[in-house]
Amino acid sequence: MADLPRGFRVRLADDAHRCDDGRTLFGGSSGRLVHLRPAALRRIDDAGVLAVEDPTSARVARMLLDRGLAHPWWNGSRPATCGDVTVVVPVLDRPDALDRLLGGLPGTTVVVVDDGSTDPASIVEVCRRHAARYVRHPERRGPAAARNTGLRTATSPVVAFVDSDVVLDVRSLAALRRHLEDPGVALVAPRVLGLDDGRGVLARYEAARSSLDLGASPARVHPHGRVSYVPSAVLLARRDALGAGFDESLEVAEDVDLVWRVARDHDVRYDPSVVVRHEHRTTTRAWLSRKAFYGTGAALLAARHGEAVSPAVLAPWSAVAVAALLAQQRWSIPVAVAASAVAEVTLARRLRGSDHPHRAAVAVLGVALHATLTQTTALVVRHHWPLTAALLPFSRRARRVALAAAVVDGVLDHRRVRPDLDVARYTALRRAEDLAYGAGLWAGCLRARSPRALLPVLRHRPARTPIPSERSQS
Template identity: 40%
Template sequence: MSAPATGPATDVLPDGFQVQIDQSCVRRRDLRYLVGGSPTRVLKLSDAALGMTSADGRIAVHDPATRSLARTLLDSGIGLPRPMGGPAHDSVTIVIPVRDNQAGIDTLLRARGATRMIVVDDGSATPIHAEGEGVTLIRLPENRGPAAARNAGLAAAATDFVAFLDSDTVPTRDWLTMLLGHFSDPKVAIVAPRIVGRRRPSGGSVVSRYANAHSSLDMGPREAMVASGTALAYVPSAAMVVRREGFLGFDESLRVAEDVDLCWRTQHAGWRVYYDPVAKVRHDHRESLSELLDRHRYYGTGAAELAARHGPVAAPVMSTVPMAAAVIGLLTRTRLGLLISAILALHSIYRTRNALEGVPGREMMAAGFVGRGLAFGLLQAAQALLRHYWPVTLVVSLFWSRFRNLVWQLAIAEGIATWVRVQLLESRAPAMGPVGFLLMHRLDDLAYGTGLWQGVVKQASPSALRPMLRL
């Protein structure tokens, strides 16, 4: 099922809705100049707009002017939604696709409270049983995949909102309360919680600790608007709430990456997709190394499907031509390469400084932006060589010792940088030492890259490997 790409009928925020300016976008505690969002932009607030804003950067909607300012901030990604109300729980139905996981269904039935629930048995070998007041069981005669099962569940629901949960998840008690408020913005079609691992008293094995610390389902601790080509490109369908009016349907031809496809189609149709990590859902990650790696290989196969449908936004590397050239220059570790990188960096600083005209401290700000861009470019290049293009990297390394040495250094540096971000900056638990994390991370990349190349061969198209470079 794939509905026509129609956008929201209105974008009018209700009275009482509030928007908080992201403090990371504020420079020197001056709310007049706001720099941030994704992609990065500069907003200058007029005296009238400042008059609508509290000292801590909050706007409360109560008239056309505050409504317009709040919408501008939300759409730029500089404003964070702080809704004061939302739909009631009786306007939501939980839909759970399941195949051969009776224990997971039993756990969710105990945790659901009074919310309606539809369980879709997607061709289980042993039929699933689900009973209780407000519980509906749908049996599909054969396995059709999670996309089809979710679509069937939503079609059977009678409520305006539907919450999708996988059978190996357990939500916290107040997760729906935290998420439903976002739907008071009529442009929001999908809201997703943070998906974290189940708590284990002993911390679990190295595999389970890595899966909990660096799960591909965990989008991290920072709330944000979801959009293709940004740091938060999608949210997983293992746990999400959708507005029926804005639900475009999962593509049933996809057995993997159907959630990425849905998020991108939804965004392109004019709806908003939002991620709120305050709400949490716990997930049973893989315990076996072979199961974990095979699952990530399977995820990798979806890249080719996405590239076939969405083109450049599915590229493994996205950069501007000058920034890519600067990164390559740094990776050569030659005097000429470093000189070229320095010239390109200075030119980028100059252009960025001009774009920040009027912003206090724009010189240092421009230098910071370009420096972070170079750091991200180096990290992206390392990830591409070690994850997406690793078969090519391996072949070149066999015949070129200088490149081989670079690859070893990147493998260690990128792994440590990721460990620092995950374990120290984001404080994900349970903790892992850098050595164990590094080994698991490299195996994870090899598995995903293997799946990516399998998908490319199956599609007979290199689109999923093609970088996207802009001028």
């Protein structure tokens, strides 16, 4: 990975937990744990900020970024520009939305790819008014092909793919561009929120819980990370890192496929400090259809990326603990406690560099167990709900698990996102979304004749990663 430039700054992630007077970090978007040696610790100030000033600080910053324990941090310290960015906009009709988008990008190089609109003259007129280049597909070929046409048309080193139903301005585009100051970053995406119109129950739900909204915390994007993908509503990329671009055989999940291919060799970042607005679907039929459509993409991704699309990644000890609790037997709690205790003792032995290895191990395993319970809940009410439904008439235990998962998840998520909806309607819509997505997921797996997208995986995570001392750099 190329070195970070001098003056580049990173800040410890809000979910990076610190113990041993700051020497031990764990959590972050990847769940990793590191021990900071004195030379590394001295370079992090009281606010958790590290500036790249020498080879050691550059190496420490890179390792923290790679492990999701820190994120780039500017705080207004660097001017942002986007003079080397070409914006590629795929469009199918919707001239009014296109006009709204281009109105926020004055002075920007824009290529509009018309993917077979029924009224191309209206698209041409919008492009003429905003000095955008117009390219047309005589027949509809899909959004992936339209983006690829724009990619081949662009000559700038940086390309931003922006959907026509997005509201974006030059300042936001420039804020995304600054991530490419890190030579290891090839792709970056902003937070995508709905248009702030506040109309209707679905509009208010989508404003709080859209599939395009990946949350308020920045992240390094990779499969099974806290943020495992970013949508193509807005994607800014180094052109030479994209290869042939999007897979044109995919009508769904082509953005996730591209992100995961790029992430094999480069960093992909999610920056929620940059917010764009998107015109969400807010009629019931269109909303449910879109959720089901998203679900069908999982099987296609599984065929290309294998375990990357698995709905859950579980450590063996946590899988045993949760399975025991789900069984609801007299032995359930003792077995769960025993599995957790074995894991704690094993991890504490590997954390001998910590001042309090057992305390650190308990904290790490607590985070892991919370993640496992969250994933299990999603399996019950989202990914595997057809299996859950099949068990309900025959098993009182299954009914208890399903009811608890459905209600507790809705209540806790309502408390977390604080939507402009009461908890009952919010929970009902969340369950409807899960049913639609799960139905699409199973339909896609049946069509592909493969269950790979439904199968959890068991995986051991590395316990710790020491960051070298200054002496090892010389």
